[in-house]
Amino acid sequence: MRTQVVIIGAGPSGLLLSQLLHLNGIDCVVLERKSADYVLSRIRAGVLEQGMVDMLERAGLGQRMHEIGLPHDGFRLAVGETALRIDLKRLTGRSVMVYGQTEVTRDLMQAHAARGAQVIYEAEAVTPLDFDGDQPRVTYVQDGVTREIACDFICGCDGYHGVARASVPKGAITDYEKVYPFGWLGILAHVPPVDHELIYANHPRGFALASMRSHSLSRYYIQVPLDTPLEAWPDAAIWDELKRRLGEEAAARMTTGPSIEKSIAPLRSFVAEPLRFGRLFLAGDAGHIVPPTGAKGLNLAASDIHYLSEGLIEVYREKSEAGIDAYSARALARIWKAERFSWWMTRLLHRFPEEGAFDARMQQAEMDYLAGSQAAQTSLAENYAGLPY
Ligand code: FAD
Ligand code: DHB
Numbered sequence: 001m002r003t004q005v006v007i008i009g010a011g012p013s014g015l016l017l018s019q020l021l022h023l024n025g026i027d028c029v030v031l032e033r034k035s036a037d038y039v040l041s042r043i044r045a046g047v048l049e050q051g052m053v054d055m056l057e058r059a060g061l062g063q064r065m066h067e068i069g070l071p072h073d074g075f076r077l078a079v080g081e082t083a084l085r086i087d088l089k090r091l092t093g094r095s096v097m098v099y100g101q102t103e104v105t106r107d108l109m110q111a112h113a114a115r116g117a118q119v120i121y122e123a124e125a126v127t128p129l130d131f132d133g134d135q136p137r138v139t140y141v142q143d144g145v146t147r148e149i150a151c152d153f154i155c156g157c158d159g160y161h162g163v164a165r166a167s168v169p170k171g172a173i174t175d176y177e178k179v180y181p182f183g184w185l186g187i188l189a190h191v192p193p194v195d196h197e198l199i200y201a202n203h204p205r206g207f208a209l210a211s212m213r214s215h216s217l218s219r220y221y222i223q224v225p226l227d228t229p230l231e232a233w234p235d236a237a238i239w240d241e242l243k244r245r246l247g248e249e250a251a252a253r254m255t256t257g258p259s260i261e262k263s264i265a266p267l268r269s270f271v272a273e274p275l276r277f278g279r280l281f282l283a284g285d286a287g288h289i290v291p292p293t294g295a296k297g298l299n300l301a302a303s304d305i306h307y308l309s310e311g312l313i314e315v316y317r318e319k320s321e322a323g324i325d326a327y328s329a330r331a332l333a334r335i336w337k338a339e340r341f342s343w344w345m346t347r348l349l350h351r352f353p354e355e356g357a358f359d360a361r362m363q364q365a366e367m368d369y370l371a372g373s374q375a376a377q378t379s380l381a382e383n384y385a386g387l388p389y
Contacts, residue, residue: 003027003118005312006138006151008126009158010039010119012101013284013301015108017155019059020309022117026316029149031123031140033158036109039121040102043188043261045298046211046219047072047198048097048104049386052302061107068214069099075198075384078247079348079367080360084377085197091374091381098198100213101298128154128167131280152279153312153324157301159285160270168277180267180291180346181353182206185224187238188261193218194246194254200293201246202349202363207293208245218255221292223350226266235259267291269343271335274328275304281327283308288335290342293349299386300338304331306389334387341383 005021007014010032021028032039048056048069056062073089089095112119123140130136137150156164165173184207193212201208206223213219222241224233235258243251270289275282284301307330311323348366352359370376 001029001147002150003029004151004316005029005153005155006031006128006136006149007155007157008128008138008164009156009162009284009286010036010109010121011157011159011284011301012104012108012298013286013305014155014157015105015112015119016055016059016302016305017157017283017309018117018119019061019108019111020305021312022115023059024309024313024317026312028118029151030112030117030119031126031138032119032121033123033126035121036119040105040109043100043102043186043219043263045101045292045295046098046213047295047299048099049299049302050094050096051306051386051389052299053097055302055306056104056107059111061104061111064103064107065097065099068103069097070212070214071095072098072197075200076195077349077367077370078199078201078203080202080364082364082367082371084367084371086377086381086384088381088385091378092385094385096295096385098212104298126158126163128156128164128280131167132278134279136279152315154280155308156280156282156286157284160289162286164280164286165272165282168280172277173272173274176269176271176273178269178343180269180350181226182223182350183226183264183266184221184292185230185233185238185264186219186221186262187235187259188213188217188219189257189259190216191218191255191257192216194250199246199250200349202351202367203245203247204351205241205245207350208242210242210246210250224264225353226264230262230264233262235262238262265292267293267346269339271332271339273332275331276324276328281308281324283331287331288339290339291346292342294338294342294345294384296338296342300335303334303389307331334389337383337387
């Protein structure tokens with residue numbers, strides 16, 4: 001088989017790229033290791049920046065998002081004794097959209113199915129080959145048979161543990177990494193959210209986040225040690241912890257109920273540089289990871305795809321490689337700023353086991369500075385709402 005672009009991974013990066021390329025008349029095949037149901041069962045991000053909302057609209061995917069997504073003009077922060085609302089709309093003129101990654105992926109899958117796009121699920125042993133020359137190809141195994149696709153470009157949209165970055169010769173890509181000494185335990189429950197906006201809290205017992213997927217579906221997170229298994233967290237213990245960490249007022253309003261999903265995610269900052277090797281490109285989690293504080297992971301995947309799709313469209317439309325040559329540097333300039341913001345917000349809102357009373361005072365001072373400074377709030381708000389593409 002031959003196509004123009006092979007995309008590895010059918011997460012949001014891969015499917016969004018495939019959709020944008022298709023709209024511009026470029027052929028592609030998406031190879032995904034898991035089943036479509038498995039991809040949809042992963043509960044991940046929940047907050048979309050305006051830039052990503054605009055992109056989804058351009059990709060013809062705005063309708064359901066605008067019907068059931070929840071625009072949020074601000075969010076709440078609580079650190080120690082200080083509580084503060086960040087008014088995104090007033091400070092930046094922009095808001096964010098609460099619309100889960102699962103729904104974005106579902107919309108993308110439906111658009112692909114409607115046009116009979118080539119998305120091959122349960123493709124095993126996907127292997128990118130010869131991407132340092134001008135005749136790259138990708139092999140994979142389906143139903144026990146090895147198949148090959150020749151192409152012009154390979155896009156690694158296959159997440160942090162994917163095969164694309166791992167296929168690049170050692171030394172050609174530099175990794176920058178920071179691992180945090182705790183994780184986030186997330187639960188999803190069919191209960192109304194505790195507030196109409198998100199609440200991020202730093203309590204002496206650790207971080208907590210009250211989020212949502214709809215008016216009747218809540219998503220909560222707490223900071224947990226990484227050495228405690230999920231089984232040590234029955235639902236009742238999580239609700240108790242949320243009530244303590246989010247404070248008395250929220251606790252009094254909180255509706256609890258059985259969890260329908262529960263998982264622990266480690267926190268990591270990671271960047272691979274550059275995001276290109278020959279005719280292989282990395283995008284989304286394949287090239288970088290942020291800790292989830294600040295909700296940047298999915299949004300960064302979207303901005304990568306913006307730059308990469310522009311570059312690839314330019315190749316076929318204008319016979320110019322200027323866009324793909326600039327891809328890595330353009331994407332990384334935005335990625336590093338989101339890395340900084342996610343790292344900063346993680347430091348502000350978590351209890352670090354190795355840190356003592358001085359560090360707790362620094363967090364309190366940072367928060368008090370924020371509470372008293374419109375300039376500091378604007379800086380936080382413009383990063384949260386999303387820096388320009
Ligand atoms: P992914 O969504 O990881 O998609 C990659 C796809 O590639 C997957 O479908 C995978 O099965 C496939 N794949 C992998 N290897 C291969 C292979 N060898 N061959 C073929 N296919 C392959 N961000 C937030 O903003 N907020 C959150 O709350 C949040 N929570 C998260 C929780 C977890 C557990 C994780 C892992 C991430 C979370 N993120 C969150 C980050 C956000 O979900 C990601 O940034 C986003 O999923 C990136 O999309 P992606 O398409 O680049 O990668
Ligand atoms: C969600 C996740 C985040 O990391 C965040 O900062 C806000 C919301 C969520 O899953 O709803």
